[in-house]
Amino acid sequence: MRKRFYLWVLFLSGLVLIAYISLTTYKEKTPEWKKHQAEYKELLIRNAKDEDIRKRAREMDIRLQQLYLGELNRIDRCISCHTGVENPLMADEKVPFKKHSGDYLKNHSVERFGCTVCHLGQGRAVNKKEAHGIGRETYWDYPITKLEFIQTSCALCHDLTFLKDKGGEKVVAGERLFRQKGCKGCHKLEGVGGVLGKSLDGIGSQPIAYFPMRYIKGEQTVAQWIREHEEEPRRVVSDSQMRVDVTPEEADFLTTYIMSLRAEEIPKKLRRLTGARLPDEIKDEGEALYKMYCIACHGSGKESVFDDAFKRTIPAITNPSFLRVADDKFIRENIEEGRAGTQMTAWKSAAAGLTEKQIEKIMRYTTKDRPKERPTQFGYSGYKVNVNKGEEIYASRCASCHGEYGEGGIGLNLRNPVVQNADPEMLAKTIRDGRESTLMVSFGSKDGGLNAQGIADVVAYIRTLSKKEYKLH
Amino acid sequence: MSSETIDKTEISRRSFLSLAALWSAVLPAIALLGGIFRMVKPDVHYEESIRFRIGTAENFPVGTMKKLDDKKVFIFSTDNGLHAISSICTHLGCIVNITEWGFQCPCHGSRYNQNGKVIAGPAPRSLSWHEISQDIDGSLVVDASREVPAGTVLKLKA
Numbered sequence: 001m002r003k004r005f006y007l008w009v010l011f012l013s014g015l016v017l018i019a020y021i022s023l024t025t026y027k028e029k030t031p032e033w034k035k036h037q038a039e040y041k042e043l044l045i046r047n048a049k050d051e052d053i054r055k056r057a058r059e060m061d062i063r064l065q066q067l068y069l070g071e072l073n074r075i076d077r078c079i080s081c082h083t084g085v086e087n088p089l090m091a092d093e094k095v096p097f098k099k100h101s102g103d104y105l106k107n108h109s110v111e112r113f114g115c116t117v118c119h120l121g122q123g124r125a126v127n128k129k130e131a132h133g134i135g136r137e138t139y140w141d142y143p144i145t146k147l148e149f150i151q152t153s154c155a156l157c158h159d160l161t162f163l164k165d166k167g168g169e170k171v172v173a174g175e176r177l178f179r180q181k182g183c184k185g186c187h188k189l190e191g192v193g194g195v196l197g198k199s200l201d202g203i204g205s206q207p208i209a210y211f212p213m214r215y216i217k218g219e220q221t222v223a224q225w226i227r228e229h230e231e232e233p234r235r236v237v238s239d240s241q242m243r244v245d246v247t248p249e250e251a252d253f254l255t256t257y258i259m260s261l262r263a264e265e266i267p268k269k270l271r272r273l274t275g276a277r278l279p280d281e282i283k284d285e286g287e288a289l290y291k292m293y294c295i296a297c298h299g300s301g302k303e304s305v306f307d308d309a310f311k312r313t314i315p316a317i318t319n320p321s322f323l324r325v326a327d328d329k330f331i332r333e334n335i336e337e338g339r340a341g342t343q344m345t346a347w348k349s350a351a352a353g354l355t356e357k358q359i360e361k362i363m364r365y366t367t368k369d370r371p372k373e374r375p376t377q378f379g380y381s382g383y384k385v386n387v388n389k390g391e392e393i394y395a396s397r398c399a400s401c402h403g404e405y406g407e408g409g410i411g412l413n414l415r416n417p418v419v420q421n422a423d424p425e426m427l428a429k430t431i432r433d434g435r436e437s438t439l440m441v442s443f444g445s446k447d448g449g450l451n452a453q454g455i456a457d458v459v460a461y462i463r464t465l466s467k468k469e470y471k472l473h
Numbered sequence: 474m475s476s477e478t479i480d481k482t483e484i485s486r487r488s489f490l491s492l493a494a495l496w497s498a499v500l501p502a503i504a505l506l507g508g509i510f511r512m513v514k515p516d517v518h519y520e521e522s523i524r525f526r527i528g529t530a531e532n533f534p535v536g537t538m539k540k541l542d543d544k545k546v547f548i549f550s551t552d553n554g555l556h557a558i559s560s561i562c563t564h565l566g567c568i569v570n571i572t573e574w575g576f577q578c579p580c581h582g583s584r585y586n587q588n589g590k591v592i593a594g595p596a597p598r599s600l601s602w603h604e605i606s607q608d609i610d611g612s613l614v615v616d617a618s619r620e621v622p623a624g625t626v627l628k629l630k631a
Contacts, residue, residue, distance in 0.1 A: 004487065007494045014497020021504045044609055056609050064516040075519065087610035111526050 032127045033080035037062045040083045040097050047089050064126065069114045071267050076114035076123035078131065086110055102167075117266065118153040120145045134219060141207035145259075148252060149223045152204065155260035157271040160278050172278070174257025177250055179281070179288070182296030185345075186242070189261070192353035194293070194345040196241060202263030212237070227255040234309065241309040241343065243296050286365025289358055294366075297343065301366060304438045310343050312408050321436045323370040325429045331367060334418055335359050341416045342408070378428040383456035390461030393454055398462075401439065406465035410439060420466045427459045523617040530555070530613060530629050540571065546603060546615060547571065554626035557605045557615045558589050563598040576600065588623045599623065 044057035066077045083097065084090030090099040100110075108118075116123040121144035125131035133140030145152060151171040154163050164172045178184075186197035193199075204222075211225040215236050218224045225236065230251040233242035246254060280288070299305065301318035316322065317331075336359060338346035347354045347362075354362075395404075401411030408414070419427070432444030432455055443450040450458070525544055533539060533550040540547050540560065545568060547558045560576075562569050567580035575592070576585040583594030590599045604619035605627045613627075 004490070007487075007490045011490060011494035011497050014494060014501060017501040018497060018504075021501055021508075025504070025508075053609060056607075060609060066517045066522075068519070068521050070521055077517075084610070086612065089610065109526075109528070 033064065033077075034062055036081040036096055037083055043084075043093060043097055044087075044089070049089070053089075067110060067114045069112070069117075071112070071270060072114060072117055074114055074116055074123055076116050077126055078115040078119075078121070078123060079110065080126060081128070081131075082115070085115075113270070117156075118145075118150065120153075134221065141209075142205070143208075143221050146219075146221070146223065149256050149259055152223075152256050152259040155257070156262060156264075157266050157273065159272070159274055159276045160281070161276045162272070164278070170253050170256045171260055174253035174255070175278075176280070177246070177254050178257055180291045180295070181244065181246065181254070182291060182294060183254075185293045185296040188353070194352055196343055196345065200258060200261055202261060204259040204262035205264050223255055223259050226258055227251050230254055243307065243309070284358065284361070286361040286368075289354075289362050290365050293347070293352075293354070294362065302437075304435075306410060312342060313410055313412060315412055316435070316438060318366055318369060319435055319438065320369065320371050321433060322430075323367055324373075324375050325426050325433070327426075328363060328367065330422060330426065332359065332363050335363060337418060339413065339416045339418050342413050375429050375433060378425055378432060378452070378455070380424045380428045380456055380459060383453060385456050385460035387457070387460050387464060389454070390457035390459070393450065393458050394461050397443065397450070398458065405468055405470040406462065407470055414462055415466045415470065417466070420463060424459050424463060427462060428455050431455050431458060524614060525617075526608065526612045526614050528613065529611055530607075533613075538571065542568075544615070544617075546617065548605075548615075551626070554628040555605055555613065556626045557603040559601045559603060559617070561600075562596060563591075563600065564594070564596040569600070590623065 041057060041060050041062065044060065045054055048054035048057055064077065065080045065083070066075055067079060068075055079085060081096045084093065085098075085100045086105060087099055090097050093099075114123065115121075120133075120142040122131050122133050122140045122142075125133075125140075129135060129138060130140065131144075132138075133143035151163075151168050154168045155171045158166075158168065160168065160172050160175055162168075183200075184193035186194040188195065188199040189201060203226075206222065208220065208222055211222055213220045213225065216225055216228055218228065229236040229240070229242070230244055230246050231248065233240040233244060294301075297307075297314050298317055299314075302316055304313050304316040304319070306313045334344070335354075336346065336348040338344045338351070345352045347359055349355055398411070401409060402414050403409050403411070406414035413419070430440075431450070432442065432452075434440050434442030434445070434448070442448050444452070444455060527533075527541065527544070527548060533548055533555060535550050535552060538547060538549050545560050547560055549556050549558065558576075560568050562578040562580065562583055564578065564581055564583050567578050569576040569578045569583075569585065574584075575587045576589065578584075578594065578596065581595050583596035584592045585596070585600050586592050588599075589602065591597075601620045602623050602625060604616045604621045604625075606614050606616070607627065607629070608614050
C-alpha cells in the first residue's frame with residue numbers, strides 16, 4: 001500500500017512538472033517579438049513593390065535582433081519588434097511596424113546610435129512592458145520618453161543655437177523660461193543658484209525612486225512629476241515653498257528643458273556640442289540677472305506680497321520709499337549676505353555663487369528708479385533713548401505685524417542680522433516715513449501718532465531684539 | 474478463478490501506475506536536458522555584429538571606394554556592381570592601406586593586388602571578400618562572416 005502511495009506522488013508531481021515545462025516552453029517559443037516580426041513579414045510580402053523584394057521578404061528569417069552599440073555602451077533590441085524602423089515601405093503602417101517619423105535617421109543611423117540614446121527605456125528587454133518601462137510593476141529607472149518631451153534628448157548632443165530652428169523649439173523655449181522665471185533663485189545649477197530648492201544638476205538621470213509619486217495624477221515618470229510639480233507644487237510636495245506660475249504649455253517646455261539636464265555624457269565623437277550659446281543667454285545684464293535669480297520671489301519688486309508658503313511678506317525691493325532710505329551699501333549687503341531666518345539666500349560667491357560684478361549689476365538694476373530727493377535727516381544719535389519705553393511702544397504699535405519677538409509675519413523679520421546691524425538712522429527714517437503702498441504706515445505723520453523721541457526709543461528697542469529669546473507660542 | 478482475474482487486473486493497474494510514474498519523471502528530465510542544451514546556442518551575442526548595414530546604394534556612387542575604418546572593410550563601387558574587401562591583413566591582422574596598385578600592409582610589407590591577391594610579403598592568404606547583399610528596405614548589408622570568391626559583385630538594379 002505504501003509503495004502505491006509513493007507511485008501516485010511521483011506520477012502526480014511528474015504531471016505537474018510536465019505541465020509546467022510545456023507552459024514555459026510555449027511561452028519561451030512564442031515571445032511578443034516573434035508575433036510582431038511574423039506580422040511584419042506578412043506586411044512586407046503584401047506591400048512589396050516588385051517580385052524581387054517579395055522574394056527577399058519571403059526569405060526573411062524571424063530572429064531576435066539587436067544593435068550592439070560599442071561607442072555608446074548600449075545594446076538595443078528594440079528593432080526586434082520595431083523591425084520596419086528604417087524601411088521606407090513602412091511609412092504608413094501602424095506602430096510597431098512604422099518607419100521612424102521625420103528624417104532623423106538620416107543623420108542618426110540606427111546602426112550607430114540605436115534607439116535608447118534618445119528614447120530611453122530598457123534596450124535589452126524583449127517585451128514591450130519591460131522595454132518601455134512604463135506602468136505598474138516595472139522597475140526600470142529610465143522609462144521610454146513620451147514624445148511630448150522627446151526634444152529633451154536633442155539637447156544632449158546639440159547646442160540650443162543649433163536646435164532653435166531645427167526641431168528643438170520646445171527645449172529652447174524651456175531654457176528661456178528657465179532663465180526668465182527665476183528658477184535659479186532657489187535651484188542651484190552648475191554651482192550657481194539659491195539653496196531653497198533641490199539642485200537641478202543631473203536631475204534628468206535621477207531614478208524614479210527619488211521622486212515621491214503618491215500624488216501624481218498622470219503616468220508615474222520623472223518628467224510627469226516635474227510637470228505636475230511646476231503646475232501645483234504643493235499638491236505634489238505638501239511642504240514645498242516653490243513659487244512658480246506657469247501655463248500648462250510653459251510647464252511642458254520647462255519640463256523638456258529640465259529633463260535634458262542629465263549626468264550621463266554622450267561620447268564626444270557622437271556629440272555636436274560647440275558650447276555656442278543663444279544670443280540672449282550670454283547677456284549678463286542687470287535685468288537678465290534679476291530675472292534669473294530674483295524674479296521668482298520678488299516679482300516686479302513694486303509690491304510687497306504675503307506668501308502663504310513662506311509665511312512671511314516678501315518685501316517690495318523697488319518701492320520708492322524703500323529706495324529713498326536704503327543706500328547702495330545696505331542693499332548690496334542684503335544681496336550678498338541674504339537675510340538669515342528668511343528665505344532670502346546669501347548671494348555672495350561663497351554661498352549662492354554670484355560674482356561681485358553680477359551682484360553690482362543686480363543692485364544697479366533694482367535701484368535704477370531711486371527717487372532723486374533724499375529724506376530729511378532724523379538725527380538718531382542726538383536723542384537720549386529709553387529702551388523700556390521703546391518696548392512699550394513696540395508691543396502696542398509694532399508687534400501685531402512684526403511679531404512679539406520681531407520674528408516677522410505680515411511685517412518683515414526684524415531679528416535678522418541685516419536689520420540688527422543696519423544704520424539706526426535708516427530704521428528711524430523708515431518708521432517715520434513708512435513705506436508707500438504697503439501696510440507700513442508713516443508713524444511720524446499726524447495720524448501715525450509717534451513723536452521723534454518715541455521713534456528713537458522704538459529703534460533702540462528693535463536693536464535689542466536679537467538678544468531676546470524667541471519663544472514659539 | 475474469479476479472485477485470480479481480479480488479482481491480474483490489480484497487478485496490471487499497478488504496473489500501469491508505476492510505468493506512468495516512471496515516464497512522468499523521465500519526460501521532464503528529457504525536456505530539461507533539451508532546455509539546457511538549447512542554452513549552449515545563444516540568440517544574440519554581446520559583441521559587435523559582424524553583419525552590418527552600410528547604408529543605401531546612393532552612398533556609393535559608381536567608380537568610388539570607401540574605407541569603413543570601424544568595420545575594417547573597403548567598399549568598392551564599379552560599373553559591374555558593389556563588392557566588399559576586408560582590410561585586415563591575413564598575416565598579423567594590421568589594417569592595410571590602399572595604393573594605386575592594390576593594398577599594402579604597413580606592418581610587414583605584405584602586398585596585395587587590386588583583387589586582394591597576395592603578390593609579395595609574408596601574408597599567407599589573399600584578403601577575403603565579404604558577402605554583400607541588399608536588404609528588404611533597400612539598404613546594403615555586409616556579412617563579414619560569409620566569405621565569397623574573389624570577383625563576386627552585387628549587381629544593383631537601376
